[in-house]
Amino acid sequence: MATCNHVGSNTTFDYSLTYSGIDHVKLSLYVNNIFEQDYPITWRDGYVSQFRRVSVAASYKF
16 A cells, blocks of 8 residues: 555644524534645645635524
């Protein structure tokens, strides 16, 4: 398995924000891997990218 080696630990910074100031409405924002840290493994002499993910959600309660 010379194509995949462990090189370090993996720490990412994530952020979550929820707003519920409107009656019956909840809005959420999620950002994973804010600083776009790379995976701590090498794959065939290079780093594997760990992309930043952003998602939003909205809900309405009847």
